[in-house]
Amino acid sequence: MTLREICESFNIVGKYRSCEQINNGIINKSYIVLYERDGEEAKYLVQCVNKSVFKRPDKIMKNIESVTEFIRDKMIKKGIDPERRVLKYAKTADGKSYVVDEDGNYWRAYGFIDADVYNEAEDEDVIEEVGKAFGEFQRWLIDYDASSLYVSIPNFHNTCRRYDAFYEAVMVDAEDRVDKVAAEIEACRAHETLACKLSLLAQNKEIPLHVTHNDTKSNNVIFDKETKKALAVIDLDTVMPGLIAYDFGDAARFICSNAAEDEPDLEKVTFNLDKYRALTKGFAGTLKGRLTNIEADTLSLGVYSMTVELAVRFLTDYLNGDVYFTTHYPGHNLDRARCQLTLAADIYKKLEEMQKIVREYLY
Ligand code: GN1
Ligand code: MG
DSSP states (O other): OOHHHHHHHBTOOSEEEEEEEEOOOSSSEEEEEEEEETTEEEEEEEEEOOTTTOSOHHHHHHHHHHHHHHHHHHHHHTTOOOTTTSOOBOOBTTSOSOEEOTTSOEEEEEEOOOOBOOSSOOSHHHHHHHHHHHHHHHHHTTTSOGGGSOOSSTTTTOHHHHHHHHHHHHHHOTTSOGGGGHHHHHHHHHHHHHHHHHHHHHHTTOSOOEEEOSOOOGGGEEEOTTTOOEEEEOOOTTOEEEOHHHHHHHHHHHHSBSSOTTOSOGGGOOBOHHHHHHHHHHHHHHHTTOSOHHHHHTHHHHHHHHHHHHHHHHHHHHHTTSOSSOOSSTTHHHHHHHHHHHHHHHHHHHHHHHHHHHHHHHO
16 A cells, blocks of 8 residues: 555545655654645644554553543643644544555544644643643543553553563673673662552552553653644653652653763763752642542652663563664673663652652642
8 A cells, every 4th residue: 555545544624735745753654744734824733653663552542542532631621722632543444543454554644733742841831731631631531431441561560570581681681781880780679669569559559540642752742833832742652550659750860860861870870850840840739639649759759660671671682682672782682771770879869859849839
């Protein structure tokens, strides 16, 4: 099937004009397709879903479809125009949100929203908006039955399971690397009890499951080019049942560090409380009064857990011979693990202060 034929399978009204491949992400292939409708341009983002990462794209599309429609309906009821606030997927004549080509690839299309994204966020107003966008995503979905969603990656944020995989990698020592990283292995062990607390609370059903985004990086929020306000959350492939603390924690881990995720100069790696305040103001401010006490009390713990968990995942991958994460040089995963361990140690020292900030905005 050509891209044009794929587009024609969706019920897009108007005349097909052109298409252009764009670079926005390393998982799925994306194209901007231009249509003409009533003398005006209409743009669509058409994507081919990566089938080696996502085994059941049909189920992922069902998740995305039902979550976005749930949000859209609520917005309409509240008199909010959903046009640029939530992704809208095109449908085929038989009502599906995907087309399967002759090679078994899954394609989808949604109305393109012309907007800005920030790969890194330094400006505190931007950080607050990122927090607000992910917080609002949670707020819209607070009464959505998360258990009805397909789990695209089982145990994704089950920190205890991540430790199991880590100990397995240490035991197997496939690349003879264990001796070299004895200090890092020990650091991971030292974090284990506290880092796993959140997963255990979830397992014992002491914290409610919600719909979580699971990739809460700043560049998954789109911004209005003029007002500089957040419009919507994108990249919904990993929408799954999870804890609100996972989304908040992963966002803070990524956005509030003073260094890149793989910074080799560990002196530079510290957790920035001003950025954290801005993120918390946006995120927690949006969810004020809507979380259970235990959820509220574990938000900063989520930041610590997500950081330790990623350190453990990077170190595991290093020990396994760099088979999961894409690396750009030998030892890249080790640098990433060291960086996240350094960040986690700093977060640990600041946990009390961080929870004080959460309380300020949540209660
Ligand atoms: C992976 O591919 P990307 O950058 O969206 C990983 C996340 C990690 C992140 C660390 C499905 O996300 O969990 O936080 O790398 N996603 C998956 O850079 O494993
Ligand atoms: Mg992603």
